[in-house]
Amino acid sequence: MLGTEPPQLNSTRSTDQESIFLLGHLMEGLTRYGKNSEIIPGIAERWEINDQGATFYLRHNALWADGKPVTAHDFVFAWRLVVDPANASEYAFIMYPVKNAEGINTGKLKKDTLAVTAVDDYTLKIEFEKPCGYFLGLTAFATYLPVRQDFYKAHADRFAADPQDIISNGPFILTRWIHGAELTLSKNPRYWRAQQIKLDRIEVPYITTDLGARYNLFRDGKVDTLGIGREQIDRALADRLRMQSHDDGAIFYIEFNHRPNRPTANLHLRRALRAIINTSEYVSRVVAIPGSRPGNGLIPQWVPGIKNRFREEFPLASHTQNIELAKNELELAKNELGGSIPPLYWLTDDGPGTARNTEYFQNIFKNHLGIDIFIDKQIFKERLAKSREGKFDIVSSGWGPDFADPMTYVELFTSWNANNNGKYSDPKYDAFIRQAQATADQQTRMQAMAQAEQIALADVAIIPLFERTVIWAHQPWVHGIVRHVIGPDPDFAFVTISKKN
Amino acid sequence: MLNYILKRIATGIITVYFIATATFVAMHLVPGDPLASAKAMRPEIRANLEKKYGLDKPLLSQYGVFLGNMLKGDFGISYSEKNRSVNDIIRSHFPISAVLGLLSLFFATLGGVLFGAIAAIRRGKITDRASMFFVILGISVPSFVFAAIAQYLVVKLNHTAGMTVLPVAGWGTFSHMLLPAVVLGIGSLALQTRLMRSSMLEVVHQDYIRTAKAKGLSPLRIFLFHQLRNAILPTVTILGPAIASITTGGFVVESIFAIPGLGRYFVQAFQQFDYTVIMGLTVFYGAFLVGMVLLVDLVYGIIDPRITIAKRNI
Numbered sequence: 005m006l007g008t009e010p011p012q013l014n015s016t017r018s019t020d021q022e023s024i025f026l027l028g029h030l031m032e033g034l035t036r037y038g039k040n041s042e043i044i045p046g047i048a049e050r051w052e053i054n055d056q057g058a059t060f061y062l063r064h065n066a067l068w069a070d071g072k073p074v075t076a077h078d079f080v081f082a083w084r085l086v087v088d089p090a091n092a093s094e095y096a097f098i099m100y101p102v103k104n105a106e107g108i109n110t111g112k113l114k115k116d117t118l119a120v121t122a123v124d125d126y127t128l129k130i131e132f133e134k135p136c137g138y139f140l141g142l143t144a145f146a147t148y149l150p151v152r153q154d155f156y157k158a159h160a161d162r163f164a165a166d167p168q169d170i171i172s173n174g175p176f177i178l179t180r181w182i183h184g185a186e187l188t189l190s191k192n193p194r195y196w197r198a199q200q201i202k203l204d205r206i207e208v209p210y211i212t213t214d215l216g217a218r219y220n221l222f223r224d225g226k227v228d229t230l231g232i233g234r235e236q237i238d239r240a241l242a243d244r245l246r247m248q249s250h251d252d253g254a255i256f257y258i259e260f261n262h263r264p265n266r267p268t269a270n271l272h273l274r275r276a277l278r279a280i281i282n283t284s285e286y287v288s289r290v291v292a293i294p295g296s297r298p299g300n301g302l303i304p305q306w307v308p309g310i311k312n313r314f315r316e317e318f319p320l321a322s323h324t325q326n327i328e329l330a331k332n333e334l335e336l337a338k339n340e341l342g343g344s345i346p347p348l349y350w351l352t353d354d355g356p357g358t359a360r361n362t363e364y365f366q367n368i369f370k371n372h373l374g375i376d377i378f379i380d381k382q383i384f385k386e387r388l389a390k391s392r393e394g395k396f397d398i399v400s401s402g403w404g405p406d407f408a409d410p411m412t413y414v415e416l417f418t419s420w421n422a423n424n425n426g427k428y429s430d431p432k433y434d435a436f437i438r439q440a441q442a443t444a445d446q447q448t449r450m451q452a453m454a455q456a457e458q459i460a461l462a463d464v465a466i467i468p469l470f471e472r473t474v475i476w477a478h479q480p481w482v483h484g485i486v487r488h489v490i491g492p493d494p495d496f497a498f499v500t501i502s503k504k505n
Numbered sequence: 506m507l508n509y510i511l512k513r514i515a516t517g518i519i520t521v522y523f524i525a526t527a528t529f530v531a532m533h534l535v536p537g538d539p540l541a542s543a544k545a546m547r548p549e550i551r552a553n554l555e556k557k558y559g560l561d562k563p564l565l566s567q568y569g570v571f572l573g574n575m576l577k578g579d580f581g582i583s584y585s586e587k588n589r590s591v592n593d594i595i596r597s598h599f600p601i602s603a604v605l606g607l608l609s610l611f612f613a614t615l616g617g618v619l620f621g622a623i624a625a626i627r628r629g630k631i632t633d634r635a636s637m638f639f640v641i642l643g644i645s646v647p648s649f650v651f652a653a654i655a656q657y658l659v660v661k662l663n664h665t666a667g668m669t670v671l672p673v674a675g676w677g678t679f680s681h682m683l684l685p686a687v688v689l690g691i692g693s694l695a696l697q698t699r700l701m702r703s704s705m706l707e708v709v710h711q712d713y714i715r716t717a718k719a720k721g722l723s724p725l726r727i728f729l730f731h732q733l734r735n736a737i738l739p740t741v742t743i744l745g746p747a748i749a750s751i752t753t754g755g756f757v758v759e760s761i762f763a764i765p766g767l768g769r770y771f772v773q774a775f776q777q778f779d780y781t782v783i784m785g786l787t788v789f790y791g792a793f794l795v796g797m798v799l800l801v802d803l804v805y806g807i808i809d810p811r812i813t814i815a816k817r818n819i
Contacts (some may be wrong), residue, residue, distance in 0.1 A: 010585060012587045383776065389541050
């Protein structure tokens with residue numbers, strides 16, 4: 005069951021969760037995600053990666069659904085399309101590790117200079133712009149999927165618009181798509197790993213955002229999986245659903261406006277605000293989703309590090325509320341800001357739960373520090389626009405990862421990042437990130453990123469609030485659903501069904 | 506008569522033109538950016554997208570292009586469903602909303618006329634009081650509350666029966682349509698019951714009813730041909746706008762019952778700031794409303810020969 009109609013199944017342009025979910029079942033890139041979210045061979049059976057580039061050796065038995073072989077040319081064609089400015093792909097940036105990709109995408113270089121070549125039908129050679137320590141993970145991402153030139157050209161503007169306009173090389177083929185209503189994916193007998201796929205069909209019989217309707221359909225046995233909203237947890241407990249939790253990798257935080265004319269540019273004020281926040285209380289009382297973790301740093305628990313998880317290798321002391329420190333910092337801030345703290349403008353959107361969220365902080369800041377918060381509530385797209393333009397003191401922000409590396413989070417707060425809406429800027433921070441980006445040596449990279457994180461935290465660039473967990477349930481007869489942080493989620497490729505009841 | 510219809514069509518076109526212009530102006534005045542996305546876009550990519558949607562042109566020429574395309578019946582490509590044209594969205598989703606809407610209106614009108622008439626005839630009695638109680642309930646409780654309750658009850662029913670008595674949600678067969686049509690029609694039914702009751706009350710005391718009784722006509726004949734026919738006009742009046750609003754405005758009910766109708770596109774388009782869909786749907790809805798009002802005016806003449814529209818010379 006999907007929340008919304010998949011907006012874009014053209015893999016060179018997809019950006020959203022629904023489309024990536026479907027593409028993950030219809031298509032296969034050089035690599036794919038395995039049962040434990042690890043990278044496993046896909047169309048490529050083996051590869052060599054070093055600081056300068058990578059070579060992928062494609063398996064000879066991989067076929068498109070019409071029987072033609074999947075070749076290195078299909079990747080070259082797709083990747084050129086991604087960075088082609090005329091294609092206006094919003095995710096083109098994820099291909100920037102490939103040499104000349106950024107230049108082509110910004111119109112400075114010619115399209116055929118992309119450093120990806122098909123040495124022969126089954127060998128794909130890639131040169132890097134600079135060493136990329138997480139390139140292998142990228143090859144499983146939707147934007148890196150292959151597209152076959154002759155098929156694409158034959159379908160022109162209609163490519164991926166309807167079942168006959170999309171061709172699979174993955175475990176399933178799209179056999180039915182009634183826009184806004186339902187989709188059916190059927191097993192692809194020509195998929196090279198077809199004998200490992202036990203599922204005959206994936207049906208998406210309903211598309212609705214209404215949480216109550218989704219819950220009722222699940223209770224009625226019409227759908228096999230269910231995301232459970234915060235308001236429904238009590239009902240789910242009463243109905244004895246077997247609930248599971250899944251860290252989806254998203255972090256949420258308070259972002260400050262660091263532009264010089266803003267009160268939040270003052271370090272002492274930011275320190276005071278951070279010291280007064282009790283993240284554990286916030287998570288248990290406001291977020292109130294079992295399993296959610298209080299935020300501590302820039303990099304959440306799930307992210308891999310050198311050998312284990314990054315957070316285990318570079319642990320942080322957990323944040324605790326310190327009212328005395330907050331009051332001291334507040335006095336320092338008042339002195340520097342001319343005697344008093346002006347009211348702060350808190351930008352937020354009209355999504356579910358945002359009122360609870362902002363009112364909680366409004367209350368705390370007023371009661372403990374005497375600071376007034378004016379809430380500026382906008383529709384989602386307008387919230388985005390206002391945050392880009394810097395029209396706020398504080399904005400509720402969040403970030404979902406694009407790849408499985410701390411870089412997807414720490415790069416956010418570099419002075420050159422377009423998503424750095426608060427314009428946080430620190431030369432030492434930038435230097436550490438550049439250092440991490442210049443090498444593929446995991447020890448050096450991770451070390452540098454951990455040091456950068458320390459700087460941002462000492463500066464209170466942001467206040468980490470929580471790491472999101474989603475609660476979900478599945479019917480007892482479904483086995484082997486895999487949840488991924490990155491990539492198609494949930495992953496039904498290796499699901500088996502036992503007899504109902 | 507033909508003259509009158511032509512005149513009405515002409516004023517209708519002008520109305521639709523004003524609706525289109527007002528929507529266009531409003532959409533460009535309110536803050537919001539249809540291309541905004543959660544992840545920042547390179548200026549170069551943004552420029553490409555603006556070119557694709559014609560947003561790079563000055564506002565006046567955008568308006569010109571919009572009007573030109575509208576005349577050709579082309580509303581452009583959706584911003585959120587990037588492979589679909591607005592026409593395609595209307596073509597595939599309006600019929601579903603229309604079927605649902607007409608079914609619910611059929612239920613609402615039939616029920617409303619019947620209950621209203623009965624309540625009027627039995628004025629002050631228990632049936633009248635009971636029906637008025639339900640009318641207040643039907644008018645004041647929003648349809649999504651009825652929808653949620655109805656759906657919850659169906660889940661319980663199916664669970665108890667151990668089989669699918671009624672589908673919980675979805676679309677396709679008549680059994681899928683039943684529950685949403687009833688839920689969608691409740692508000693309209695209540696309103697029509699009220700209207701019908703008051704207009705019926707006026708009619709029952711008219712002289713011609715007494716005359717009919719004195720002639721010795723059967724009560725059923727009096728009810729059907731003397732009372733009902735004369736009292737039904739207000740119901741017909743609200744039918745035009747009701748058809749238009751119910752066939753396009755069932756978005757909450759459509760969302761709860763997972764029905765792929767046009768209603769949800771209305772809401773989604775506004776939330777996502779999908780310019781082309783907002784504009785296309787507003788113009789479509791405006792034209793539909795104007796058409797329905799015209800149709801109702803013509804039906805007047807058929808129901809009540811005293812109203813001869815052609816001579817009214819509007």
